Amino acid sequence: MIFVPRRLLSRDDDQLTVILAHAIGHIALRHPTVGMTRGELAQVEVQAASRAIPERAAQRVWAVAQNRFAFDRDCESAADGYAVRLLHQAGLDAATLLAYLRALPPAQNGEMSVYPPPAERLEAAQKAIVGLKR
Secondary structure, eight states: OOOOOHHHHTSOHHHHHHHHHHHHHHHHTTHHHHHHHHHHHHHHHHHHHHHHOGGGHHHHHHHHHHHHHHHHHHHHHHHHHHHHHHHHHTTSOTTHHHHHHHTSOOOOSGGGOSSOOHHHHHHHHHHHHHHHTO
C-alpha cells in the first residue's frame, strides 16, 4: 500500500506519476524491510558496544546513525533509478523525474539527511536516462 500526502495529490499528473514510480521503487527494492532489519541489528550492536565499552557508546551510536543516514540516501537514489526504468517501461517520459527533482528544495543537514542533495539525484537520474538509450 502506498500512502500519498494530500499536498502531493495537488501536483500535476506527471509529477504524481513520478512520485508513485519512486514509491513503487522503494517497495520493489524492499527498502522498508531491509531498513527495519538493519535498524534492529543496529540496536543490538549499540547495546552490545555500550555494555562492552561504555565510554565509547556515544561514538558507536553516532557511527550507527551515520550509517543509517547513508543507507537512506542510497535507497532514495536507488528508488530514483527504479522510477526511471519503470517510467520508461510504461512508455512514459522518464525525463519527468528530472523536472520533479529540479523542483526539490535544497538539501539540508548534509550527513544527517535521509535525502541525497537534489543536484546529486538529478545527475544520477540523468545518467540513468542516458543509460536507457544504449
